[in-house]
Amino acid sequence: MRLRFLFLLPLFSGLTATAGGFDTGPQGARVLGLGGASTAYIGSIAGISVNPGLLGQLGDSLLRVSMGGIGQVRRSSFIGQDTYQRTDQELTIQPGGYFYATRAVSKRVAVGLSLTTPYGYHTKWPETWEGRSVIQESQLNTFFVQPTVGIKLNDNFNAGVGVVYAFGKYSQRRALGQYDDPTAQAKFTSSGSGLGLNVGLYGRTGDNLAFGISYRSGVKLKMNNGKATTTGIPDRDGALYPRTGDFTTDFSLPSTLSVGIADRITKNLLVTFDFTLTGWSTQDSLKLNVAASGGAPDRRITTARRYEDALAFRVGAEYQIGAKLTALAGLRYDETPIRDEYINPEFIDANRLGVSTGFSYQVSPRLALEAAYAFDYGQLRTARANQQIEQVANVSGSYRTVTHTASVGVALAF
Amino acid sequence: MKNFCLTPWHRAGFVAAALLLNACAPNQDTPTPTTRVDVSRYLAVGDTYTAGFSAGGLTRVSQEYSYPNLIARQLQGASNGAAFSQPLLEAGTGAGYFNLVDFPADGFFRTRRVEGREVRSTVINPMACSGADTVRLLARSATAGTLPQNLGVPGLVLSQIEVSGLGNETMAAPGATFNPYFERLLPAGSDQTYLQAVTTAAAASTFFTFFLGLDDLLPYVRSGGQCGPVPNSTLSSQMRQNAKKILDQLTAGGRPGIIARLPSFATLPILRSGKGLGLQARLQSKFSDDALVYIEDPIGLGNTQPITDDDYVLATALPRIGQPTAVLVGATTLMLPYGRDIRNPLRDADVLDKDELSRVSVVLNSYNNELDRLATDVYKMPVITPAKKQSTLDLDVLLFNPVAGSVSLAGVVYTAEPVRGNFFSLDYYSLTPRGNALLANAFISAFNKAYRANIPAIDANSLPTSAQ
Structure with missing residues (x-):
């Protein structure tokens, strides 16, 4: 029976795939505890942001709500290749949260809404670190709103579709190290939105085994309201670096293709597996198109990223300890989309091995408390800057990255 | 897991629940500076560049950013107790320097000369090649009793290393062969020659750098071929012979060190931006x-x-x-x-027309070839560039040519243009403190390769863009 799913394997073979990148982890306390393996998991309505196909199964006559907060700390250390100087990123918390609501509107149709913060990062290096002229601080926050419809095709099969409206804010600043003034800086801030689509299927092949497959399209955030500002420029170069200017940019958020199975091994133990292929290759380069201002002509600041599509493998387990308490555990391996040649301190990532744990406590039939924690440990990355390519700002050295993600939330039924 | 640290912090979460996370930066092994050869007593021999000359003058600040001083600072990490002495000027004295006035849109920056201030006396030589020249006698260096470890002397030419009285005040007369920067390194009234000074200082040293000979040719280049000795075979053989005399002392007993070839003049901004047809x-x-x-x-x-x-x-x-x-x-x-x-x-x-430049180039190449020969065949120094089996530091290949094509170092672009390029100073040939840091890094990198050492490089971006 299980061999049936082997057809999925060729999908991924031959890909030098790598999900990682700047996703902020599973969007829900319960799925975080499960390591994110939720494509075929109906234990939490948080699954609908990953697989809208779950909605037909999840939706019932009750209005179900799940909401909570997520905090992620992603931190890297750096050692300069030639200078031997160690720099640690400053501690920042990438705030996130989720809100889900589902309800069946007929026997076959259920509707849902999800609000999530699936992508983002906050990189903050000390002001005077070695790579300050490459980047000092960079921040991306995204908000996804996804109204979803789920349809029960028959007792065992469900399909769902959701429309994604995404909003994102991006900012970065770096020192202009060619000047003596330590406050000489260039800052860029912008925001924008884009649309996407999320479709999925969920099926059961018996009481114990379920599968899910879903695809969420990439979203291109069009940011047309960018503001570029500079400070600390000496008078002689005032014309080269105007104090303020406008810029536009696009930010491509990746598509995801997820395949998962959930297997109830015993009455109390459920195990889930997920493969996710994330289409990071749309993140080709970050182009800031700065408009002409004052005496300075328009120009384009390009940071090549050349991300690769990335594969993540996730395993989760849910164990019913008692009538009220469920324990969660997960293990995952996320390959990084960032190639060696394009490691840049604006966003550091590595192939990561992650473990997670969590619990759900059913306080009453209508209220459950959920909490989870995940820790990811990244491989050592070594960046080699080519000094001769003057357009590319980078710094040579090695990076080690860890992430801590924690989430708490509640699941309610009315 | 070493990567955890248990300094708990606390933050109110999105849902007003408190999140408790343990987070500290992941650990990495930092390399330790090491060296197999003794670098505890470093001796720098050279001329204008080595002395720390910048923007047309030698000042106390520019001396602090001389490349030998920057190298010495890095060596100290691997060699406990190593010290480095420089003949520091008193603040405010010296031969004067350039300040930037402005940088108009036509691309030609304007400078103002800040006049030098002598301490003891001034000798004016009305017959100097490019108009009257002022020689200032400066306060004697505090190191005069023992000789400093930075023996870089601005204006020192190889043809004068055996001139007795080069550093004797009595020779400070119009038209005489005298170097006020050398004078202040020696005890009063000393007739020591530069070669003797190097001999004495070398005996107390364990490691050296040699970057000498540029000042023999610079006056000719900077004056469009009007001043200085005409570069010819006489000058060339004198430079070669005298360099060997100094190097014989420096390498005595197999003392380790780095010998730098001279950079070609066409990459210096004094010439580079005026290349014939491009300029036209x-x-x-x-x-x-x-x-x-x-x-x-x-x-x-x-x-x-x-x-x-x-x-x-x-x-x-x-x-x-x-x-x-x-x-x-x-x-x-x-x-x-x-x-x-x-x-x-x-x-x-x-x-500097093509005939003049070719004269300079012939001497320069002949001198550099001699340095290669001495380093490889005579002193059998370790190889720095294996591909070429070269035991000298080729500054053109490793530094001056890349900078002329512009390089990006941790997000800061360095070019051969003074002011905005941050490498050359306002006099179109000497270096800024950052330029000196890159020069020091070239020496350090050569030292690491030749002597299999691990001396960290300097973060040049953290240094000032001018020594004034």
Whole structure:
């Protein structure tokens, strides 16, 4: 029976795939505890942001709500290749949260809404670190709103579709190290939105085994309201670096293709597996198109990223300890989309091995408390800057990255 | 897991629940600076560059950023108790330097000379090649009793290393061979020669760098071939012989060190931006015409001739090109654009023409080849560039040529342009503190390769962009 799913394997073979990148982890306390393996998991309505196909199964006559907060700390250390100087990123918390609501509107149709913060990062290096002229601080926050419809095709099969409206804010600043003034800086801030689509299927092949497959399209955030500002420029170069200017940019958020199975091994133990292929290759380069201002002509600041599509493998387990308490555990391996040649301190990532744990406590039939924690440990990355390519700002050295993600939330039924 | 640290912090979460996370930066092993050879007593031998000359002058601040001082600072990480002494000037004294006045949109920055201040006395030499020259006697260095470890002397030429009295105050007279920067390194009234000083200092040293010989050729280049000894085979053989005399002392007993080849002059901003046809094209586009650039015949006998791509107009003359100047044509005085009219050619002193440059290049190459030969065959020094089996530090390949094509170091671009390039200082040939850091890094990298050491490089971006 299980061999049936082997057809999925060729999908991924031959890909030098790598999900990682700047996703902020599973969007829900319960799925975080499960390591994110939720494509075929109906234990939490948080699954609908990953697989809208779950909605037909999840939706019932009750209005179900799940909401909570997520905090992620992603931190890297750096050692300069030639200078031997160690720099640690400053501690920042990438705030996130989720809100889900589902309800069946007929026997076959259920509707849902999800609000999530699936992508983002906050990189903050000390002001005077070695790579300050490459980047000092960079921040991306995204908000996804996804109204979803789920349809029960028959007792065992469900399909769902959701429309994604995404909003994102991006900012970065770096020192202009060619000047003596330590406050000489260039800052860029912008925001924008884009649309996407999320479709999925969920099926059961018996009481114990379920599968899910879903695809969420990439979203291109069009940011047309960018503001570029500079400070600390000496008078002689005032014309080269105007104090303020406008810029536009696009930010491509990746598509995801997820395949998962959930297997109830015993009455109390459920195990889930997920493969996710994330289409990071749309993140080709970050182009800031700065408009002409004052005496300075328009120009384009390009940071090549050349991300690769990335594969993540996730395993989760849910164990019913008692009538009220469920324990969660997960293990995952996320390959990084960032190639060696394009490691840049604006966003550091590595192939990561992650473990997670969590619990759900059913306080009453209508209220459950959920909490989870995940820790990811990244491989050592070594960046080699080519000094001769003057357009590319980078710094040579090695990076080690860890992430801590924690989430708490509640699941309610009315 | 070493990567956890248990400093708990606390933050109110999105849902007003408190999140408790343990987070600290992941650990990495930091390399330890190491060296197998003894670098505890480092001796730097050289001229203008080595002394820490910057923006047309030597000041106390520019001495602090001399490349030997920067190297010494890095060596100290691997060699406990290593110290480095420099003949520091008193603040405010020296031969004067340039300050930046402004940088107009025409691309030619303007400088102002801050006059030097002597401490003991001033000797004016009215017969100096490029107009009256002022020699200032400065306060004697605090290191005069023992000789400093930085023996870089501005204006020191190889042909004078055995001149007795080069550093004796009594020789400070117009037209005499005298170097006030050498004088202040020695006890009063000493007739020691530079070679003797190197001999004495080398005996107390464990490691050396040698970057000497540029000052033999610089005056000729900077004056458009008007001043300094004419580069010829006599000068070339004298430089080679005298360099060997110094190096014999420095390498005595197999003392480890780095010998630097001289960089070629065409990468220095004094020449680089005035390369014949490129300059002519820039001027034609600036003035929207197709006038040629004319230069005087180098020998002064023949006709005015159009500039070729092997002639270089000195950077100091560039702002004047195209400005109308009065010229006597026949019996009438006309205002003609300087250098852009066949009747008003660029003066010989403003141009290092192809014959002059080739003379310089012949001497430079012959000298550099001798340094290669000495390092490899005579002193059997370890190889720095394996591909070429070269035991000398080739500054052109490793530093000056890359900078001329512009390099990006941790997000900061360095070019050969003074002011914005942050490498060369306002005098068009000496280095800024950051330029000195890159030069020091070239030496450190060569040292690491040759002696299999791990000496960290300097973060040049953290140094000032000028020593003034």
